[in-house]
Amino acid sequence: AKEQGRSTYRFYTAEQTRISRERFELESGLRRAIERDELRLFYQPQAACANGQLVGVEALVRWQHPERGLVPPDRFIPLAEEIGLIGQIGEWVLNTACAQARQWAQAGHPLRVAVNLSSHQVSQDKLFDTVKGALNRSGLAPSLLELEITEGHVLKRVEECIVELHRVKTLGVSLAIDDFGTGYSSLSYLKRLPVDRLKIDRSFVEGIPDDHDDISIVATILSMARNLGMGVIAEGVETPAQIEHLVAARCGEYQGYLLGKPMPPDALQDWMDRHRA
Ligand code: C2E
Ligand code: CA
Ligand code: CA
Ligand code: CA
Numbered sequence: 001a002k003e004q005g006r007s008t009y010r011f012y013t014a015e016q017t018r019i020s021r022e023r024f025e026l027e028s029g030l031r032r033a034i035e036r037d038e039l040r041l042f043y044q045p046q047a048a049c050a051n052g053q054l055v056g057v058e059a060l061v062r063w064q065h066p067e068r069g070l071v072p073p074d075r076f077i078p079l080a081e082e083i084g085l086i087g088q089i090g091e092w093v094l095n096t097a098c099a100q101a102r103q104w105a106q107a108g109h110p111l112r113v114a115v116n117l118s119s120h121q122v123s124q125d126k127l128f129d130t131v132k133g134a135l136n137r138s139g140l141a142p143s144l145l146e147l148e149i150t151e152g153h154v155l156k157r158v159e160e161c162i163v164e165l166h167r168v169k170t171l172g173v174s175l176a177i178d179d180f181g182t183g184y185s186s187l188s189y190l191k192r193l194p195v196d197r198l199k200i201d202r203s204f205v206e207g208i209p210d211d212h213d214d215i216s217i218v219a220t221i222l223s224m225a226r227n228l229g230m231g232v233i234a235e236g237v238e239t240p241a242q243i244e245h246l247v248a249a250r251c252g253e254y255q256g257y258l259l260g261k262p263m264p265p266d267a268l269q270d271w272m273d274r275h276r277a
Contacts, residue, residue: 054275235256
């Protein structure tokens with residue numbers, strides 16, 4: 001047993017070394033990613049459930065790494081938060097998304113663009129200036145910008161977040177709660193936040209149309225949102241059966257691979273041309 005313990009230990013340190021080297025490389029690469037212009041925004045279409053009409057897009061960041069290829073956000077956003085780079089990246093995302101949406105609007109496609117905020121951004125009183133700056137620089141109509149926060153974002157410094165989000169709302173942007181239903185204490189502050197839209201988490205949509213619990217949860221979110229005067233987007237819609245159910249349940253909007261994957265701006269342009277045809 002002792003022998004085994006030792007070899008396990010040895011294996012573990014080798015693994016640890018590999019992980020920390022990889023982390024160090026990612027970290028130093030990420031520090032230069034913005035100046036080297038390696039970040040990319042992909043855009044995923046969002047449509048009305050009732051008629052499939054395109055209503056907006058969600059901006060999702062990727063890192064075009066010189067050796068690793070396209071790195072997904074789950075692989076570097078948490079790291080960026082840890083090493084204090086998320087403010088810079090978040091600002092880049094906001095500026096880039098607003099500039100892109102403004103370009104689409106000028107080309108005759110006034111699409112709402114949704115941008116994910118990190119918890120770090122939400123709890124800072126800089127958020128107002130950052131959002132205002134992005135709107136001013138781009139010239140985007142504020143009504144075309146939506147900010148996505150999660151329930152968890154607000155938890156840490158509830159009072160500060162509520163105050164700051166109300167300030168940001170005065171700019172004329174809209175606010176969505178992402179991954180709704182997966183956090184906790186959502187209901188207690190939902191009425192204190194200026195929320196326009198709830199995004200039903202993919203994990204609930206996944207069970208449609210077979211899982212009765214998921215169906216009940218989705219129905220409950222829809223009726224609550226209706227009563228509170230909020231819109232709803234169902235996330236992660238992958239099958240025709242799911243969209244059929246959502247249409248029947250009178251869900252407002254949806255997003256997911258069934259409609260379209262996140263794609264670079266030029267691919268979205270092609271997608272829009274095909275989608276309209
Ligand atoms: P999220 O905000 O919940 O974004 C939705 C994720 O689900 C995206 O993953 C998207 O590609 C994926 N997805 C969309 N439709 C489907 C579907 O039909 N089926 C399945 N299985 N997946 C689907 P992605 O792009 O890898 O982003 C992961 C997470 O990274 C996001 O989750 C968000 O929390 C975070 N993130 C992305 N961009 C940003 C950003 O600019 N800033 C911050 N702070 N976080 C970001
Ligand atoms: Ca999101
Ligand atoms: Ca989500
Ligand atoms: Ca998620």
